[in-house]
Amino acid sequence: MITGHPGSTQRLLTVAQLKALRDGGLTDRLLYMAELRGLLTQYGALGEEQARQAQPDLFGIENGFKALRGRLDTLNDDAFFARKQAEEDALRAFVAADPSLAAKVGEPWAAIAAAEASFDQFDDAYLLIEGGRGFASDYFGFARGLYRAGVERELPNEKRLREFSEAGLPRLEQMLLSEAPIYPEYEKVKLAWSLTKLRETLGTDHPLVKRILGKESPQQLAARLIDGTRLGEVEVRKALWLGGAKAVAASDDPMIAFARDIDAAARELRLRYETEVEAVEQKNAELIAQVRFAKDGTGVYPDATFTLRLSYGAVQGWNEKGTDIPAMTHIAGMFERATGADPYKLPDSWLQHQADLDGKLPMNFVSTNDIIGGNSGSPVINAKAEVVGLVFDGNIHSLGGAYWYDGRLNRAVAVHPATIIEALRKIYGAGALADEMTGQ
Numbered sequence: 524m525i526t527g528h529p530g531s532t533q534r535l536l537t538v539a540q541l542k543a544l545r546d547g548g549l550t551d552r553l554l555y556m557a558e559l560r561g562l563l564t565q566y567g568a569l570g571e572e573q574a575r576q577a578q579p580d581l582f583g584i585e586n587g588f589k590a591l592r593g594r595l596d597t598l599n600d601d602a603f604f605a606r607k608q609a610e611e612d613a614l615r616a617f618v619a620a621d622p623s624l625a626a627k628v629g630e631p632w633a634a635i636a637a638a639e640a641s642f643d644q645f646d647d648a649y650l651l652i653e654g655g656r657g658f659a660s661d662y663f664g665f666a667r668g669l670y671r672a673g674v675e676r677e678l679p680n681e682k683r684l685r686e687f688s689e690a691g692l693p694r695l696e697q698m699l700l701s702e703a704p705i706y707p708e709y710e711k712v713k714l715a716w717s718l719t720k721l722r723e724t725l726g727t728d729h730p731l732v733k734r735i736l737g738k739e740s741p742q743q744l745a746a747r748l749i750d751g752t753r754l755g756e757v758e759v760r761k762a763l764w765l766g767g768a769k770a771v772a773a774s775d776d777p778m779i780a781f782a783r784d785i786d787a788a789a790r791e792l793r794l795r796y797e798t799e800v801e802a803v804e805q806k807n808a809e810l811i812a813q814v815r816f817a818k819d820g821t822g823v824y825p826d827a828t829f830t831l832r833l834s835y836g837a838v839q840g841w842n843e844k845g846t847d848i849p850a851m852t853h854i855a856g857m858f859e860r861a862t863g864a865d866p867y868k869l870p871d872s873w874l875q876h877q878a879d880l881d882g883k884l885p886m887n888f889v890s891t892n893d894i895i896g897g898n899s900g901s902p903v904i905n906a907k908a909e910v911v912g913l914v915f916d917g918n919i920h921s922l923g924g925a926y927w928y929d930g931r932l933n934r935a936v937a938v939h940p941a942t943i944i945e946a947l948r949k950i951y952g953a954g955a956l957a958d959e960m961t962g963q
Contacts, residue, residue, distance in 0.1 A: 524904045525834045525890075525914060525935060529827035530897030532925050537811070538604070538611050539636035540804070541926065545598035547643065553591050555656060555720070560584050562716050566709065576709045590896070593922025603927055614811065617818045628814055631807035638803040642796065647724050649796050652731060653789040657721035660714040660745075661705050665754045666782035668699050673768035684793075699764055705755045715745035731788055752778040827895055834935075836892035841918070841932050850889050854942060855882030872950050879949045884941045888912060889934035895924045903937045912937030 536544075563581045567574035597603055615632065618625050642649075651657035655664070672695060675687035686695065718741035725732050736744060753759045753776055763770050763779075771779060815823055840850040858877055861869045890903070894917055903912030917924070920932035940960075947957040957963075 525836070525892045525894060525898065525901050526904070527832060527834075527894065527898040527901030527914065528829045529832055529895040530829050532827040532895055534826055534925075534927055535808070535812070535815070536926070537632050537635050538607055539632065539639050541598060541604070541607060543639040543643070545595065547646065549591055549595045549598065551650075553588065553595065556584050556588050556591070558720070559659070559713075559716070560588065562712065566712055573709070576706045580713075589919070590922050593919050594925050596919075597923025597926055597929070600923070600929075603923070603929070606927065614814050614818060618814055624814065624817065628810040631810040631814075634807045635804050638800045638807075642800045645792065645795060648729075648731065649792045651721050651724060652785065653792045653796070657717050657735075658714065659717035660710045660749070662710055662749055662752055662754050662778050663714065663782065665699060665760055666752075666776070666778040667786075668695060669754075669760065669763045670771050670779060670782045670786060672699070672764065673766075673771035677768050696764060699760055700757060702757055707749050707755065711742075711745045711749050714749065715742045718744060731785070734788075735785060748777050748781055752776050754778055827897065829897055834892040834894060836890040836935065838888055838890050839934075840889060841920075841934055848889075851939075852886045852888070853882060854880050854884050854886050854945070857886060858882070876950050880945060884945055885939040886942050887936055887938050889918060889936050891930060891933070892935040893924065893928045893933065894921065894935045898935070903935075910940065912939055913943070 533540075560581065563577040563584065567577040567581065611632065618628060655667075658667075671684065672687060672692075675683040676692075680689050685691070718736065722732050722736060722741065727733075739747070759776075763774060771783075774780075838850050840848045842848070857869070857873075860867050861874075890912075892903075892914075894901070894914060898914050899916070901914040902910045903914060905911045914935055914937045916936040918932070918934040918936060920929065921934060923929060924933050944957045944961060947953040947960075
């Protein structure tokens with residue numbers, strides 16, 4: 524049994540929503556991330572300092588790319604779509620057989636499909652302008668956050684954009700006043716690239732592209748904005764945050780002016796998305812949920828929302844394209860794979876103690892438990908109520924668990940306590956802690 528708080532799943536999406544993700548949303552996002560990954564890798568190759576600057580972003584992109592690729596693989600699985608289509612057909616047949624229910628819920632699946640079709644007409648502009656893909660720079664993030672905070676805090680709480688509610692302001696303030704270093708040359712590279720993508724995607728003659736770039740190239744605009752801004756200074760951002768709308772309106776910082784100039788267009792795109800897509804899908808998802816409850820009762824559990832979940836499973840490997848993958852690895856296997864270079868580079872502390880470690884001890888194991896992001900750190904408990912593992916990952920197929928659980932392939936990955944105790948005693952000099960954990 525695994526107890527934990529899985530973060531988010533989307534297993535109740537309609538077929539239309541899943542097709543939109545497969546054919547547009549996820550594919551486009553992966554292409555965007557792949558290009559950005561290439562850009563940052565190229566920047567990091569310029570030198571040790573550039574590599575250090577790019578590493579945090581590159582790590583996040585690599586992690587996100589892996590997760591989204593796993594989801595896309597699931598969306599391209601014919602068995603997955605066949606099951607989803609069958610589930611949806613059964614729900615629609617259930618409604619058709621009950622005139623009173625049909626009169627109550629109408630055609631929610633058709634409404635959601637229409638909303639997805641509507642979004643397809645303006646999704647690029649929305650993601651680039653309001654979503655921020657066209658302005659990949661921390662400086663722009665500061666500028667938009669400060670400008671909108673000044674405007675939104677003048678409004679009653681219930682009329683603000685959701686991220687500027689009273690509940691959200693402490694987190695926003697922490698982000699805006701962070702003392703983490705910012706590297707202007709690195710920011711220029713990212714911003715120039717994203718502005719180029721903006722022009723490439725929307726087209727040179729698009730009104731917003733003309734307004735944003737004018738007669739400047741993406742590189743020229745990025746250089747002018749970043750060379751002229753003072754938003755890299757925490758005290759400047761703090762003064763604008765505390766000064767509110769009046770201070771932001773009076774600011775002549777070029778990045779603030781840039782964010783201010785495009786804000787009306789960005790808000791228009793956001794309003795259109797919230798009205799034509801988000802609100803429609805939320806309303807009709809509620810109607811479909813009513814149908815599902817009427818048909819299946821409590822037989823279908825809700826999507827993950829960081830609430831406590833219990834998952835039961837068995838230690839079991841899987842078959843990967845004809846090759847049986849064993850359920851367990853051992854300490855010796857880790858050293859067999861070590862190459863001395865990333866991603867198979869072991870810490871010196873482990874290499875120095877290789878001879879001291881029992882290579883036959885189990886290292887990691889997989890189980891059929893249903894987990895998702897947010898389960899990391901969850902204990903694995905056996906029938907005797909003993910902790911026999913600690914979840915830290917899932918196999919690549921488990922990433923598709925966002926949309927369904929596939930017992931053929933989805934596996935949770937946990938570290939075995941035998942390795943934890945072995946490392947505490949023989950590598951980290953934490954024998955007292957190991958004694959406490961084992962009750963000695």
